[in-house]
Amino acid sequence: MAQRYRRTNVSLSESLRDLLRSAPSLDSPMRDHGNATPVPLDGDSRLPLIRADQLGPAVTPVLAPEIKEQVEQLRSEHQNQERLAKSGLTPSRTALFTGPPGVGKTLAARWLADELKRPLMVLDLSSVMSSFLGRTGSNIRKVLDYAKSSPSVLLLDELDTVAKRRDDAAEVGELKRLVTVLLQEIDDWPASSLLLAATNHGDLLDPAVWRRFDLVVDFPLPGPSELLEALSQYSGNVSQEVLQFLVRTLKGASFADAERMVMSARRRAALNDERLLDSLLRLGQDRLRGMDQANRLQIAVDLVQHGEISQRRASELTGVSRDTIRRRQRDEQQ
Structure with a gap:
């Protein structure tokens, strides 16, 4: 463009050249x-x-x-x-x-x-x-x-x-x-x-x-509050209930791990024409299945005690029965 306007608009041509010379x-x-x-x-x-x-x-x-x-x-x-x-x-x-x-x-x-x-x-x-x-x-x-x-x-x-x-x-x-x-x-x-x-x-x-x-x-590995903020940033408008669940399945993970999970869920949601929330839940539950019973139970109890989630919902998310969650809560209170 600078070359094209060199004869018809000298001022514009020179301005374009100056811009190109100064641009990184x-x-x-x-x-x-x-x-x-x-x-x-x-x-x-x-x-x-x-x-x-x-x-x-x-x-x-x-x-x-x-x-x-x-x-x-x-x-x-x-x-x-x-x-x-x-x-x-x-x-x-x-x-x-x-x-x-x-x-x-x-x-x-x-x-x-x-x-x-x-x-x-x-x-x-x-x-x-x-x-x-x-x-x-x-x-x-x-x-x-x-x-x-x-x-x-x-x-x-x-x-x-x-x-x-x-x-x-x-x-x-x-x-x-x-x-x-x-x-x-x-x-x-x-x-x-x-x-x-x-x-x-x-x-x-x-x-x-x-x-x-x-x-x-x-720089340490992120704690629960940092992971929650990062997941909110990566995933946008997803319910806090789901994010609280994901935070606990990502315990000990890095920000990069959390971002990879969200990006994988986004791709899965786009390919399968489903909600991002459902894809995230599925990936979180996949991570949960790789844990032992003790860790799954602790996550379920944490969700009830700190995530303001009902026992029924915590059971649905983690696969741990409500009776088992109640017994663990009673034991911890004693």
Whole structure:
């Protein structure tokens, strides 16, 4: 269009060209922040060492209250750098997110970048491992230098891939030197950008790594209230009775597990032309059948005591007889 209007409408043509020059792209994700430099490439494969998150505005993550407070504090520090500067302070430059898979670490990083209006750059550390180990340190330096060049949020995913314990006898010397390179780069990180790292295996990290981060946030598996909020977010207008039942069948599961269940139910409902509620109930009951009698009974009792569900309905959902539920309740009261 810019080419087409070059002769008939010069102003429009130039405006379109300016828009294209300033718009971020996969090759230059920080162009709208004044940095048109392309993302760094691996010297061997010529593939990008970093990718820009292109999933659009992030939904507000469902987090336990203490975790939510820490993440929001991190956001507030970077949104109010001038107020901190008046007191001679700088915002937290780096944060380490630990916890099992599917508990919201990446989603929290995406939400922070969205709140701060900065591009989110994601580095999967396994992708920078060059076939020539001596180049891996160079790859990491190139990525970190690129992220430092403009205000951004950089997420180092699967940090344990690289930052393993240096006393691990199974690791070669080059990888141990790589940990040293990474620690130096973390120490030099500027306050103008935010460096986040995520790991599912904190026990594998070199002890020196923990001390280098300004903030460490340990994401636990969600509790009942967090699962209930997440299921409500994923499934929309589904009755609280059904959601309470699903929460108890998902005990010990992650947010990712809960989302997979809802998405599976949505697909099943669409294919079988049935209500989402019925599909969710069926999947919940499938999970229940995989449990032993003691767990099924406890879920039935919990539904009656905490879910404001009648004994009859709890029996229908769990397959446990009403007499059995009543006896367990009497035993617990005694």
